[in-house]
Amino acid sequence: MTDSAQPPRERRRTVQKEAVRRALVQSPGFVSATALHRRLQQQGSRVGLATVYRQLTVLAETGLADTVTAPEGQLYRACAPTHGHHHHLICEDCGRAVEIAPPSEEWIEEAARRHGYTLTRHVVEVFGRCAECGAERA
Amino acid sequence: MTDSAQPPRERRRTVQKEAVRRALVQSPGFVSATALHRRLQQQGSRVGLATVYRQLTVLAETGLADTVTAPEGQLYRACAPTHGHHHHLICEDCGRAVEIAPPSEEWIEEAARRHGYTLTRHVVEVFGRCAECGAERA
DNA sequence: CTTTTTGCAAAACATTTGCATGTAA
């Protein structure tokens, strides 16, 4: 991208925008767009799936949502805008996610530098099964 | 692991199995199943896409291939069976990947234990632009 | 011969997009 100054997208306040946001906040761990859409329907909100996707994208861009790429798709989670980025320990069963902090991320920059890479982003995803789900494991 | 003795899947030796493996080895960085399939076609091998997916899955399970989940899908890369799992520094432009080793992964187990999680897998993906691609950066 | 593997096409999903229609500002 040649840094084309994008027309500062206007953000209009809409019911569905709020609904998506609220639903996301209500969700315990990371959720997929479809899952969130399902939840919204159950709650009575008649928000279109496309809108859920669009809003989730916006939320992620705005930093209001954290997102990780899982094999079953993109997952989102509400996130305080101040948080910046962090890593998670995610339960593969229920999706519950715990924030974890690596002791140091210097080694990442270190490694990048050593190999002549310019860092753009990094992801640390740790998957497992939480105590609750693990106990009832079949 | 509950060590449920799974019916030891028979592994029959087939041409396409070899073809997929070879194509994967020939590929420099991480490749998607579809990309690999395309490559195979260009090389003349008439391997079905489904087979490529199936084999790639097997290779990953067997530990003969490394795999990362990217937004555009699952990516695979040939990998020595002895290697175990490791992490990568991936160029977002050309896909070239360099192996990197975190100083220690104890903190992951540590964190899991602390939160009562049973670890199943973890992924560390660091994305950036390699020296080569970075130079010509527009 | 028996069982696995393949190929193909259809099915399943996740996600995006085109467009007419609502609607905030």
Added chain:
DNA sequence: TTACATGCAAATGTTTTGCAAAAAG
């Protein structure tokens, strides 16, 4: 009024699956 936002359905793109035919052992 006038853009932007939404909904819906169609379009994409990836990965899986059903099943009959081919191949391995």
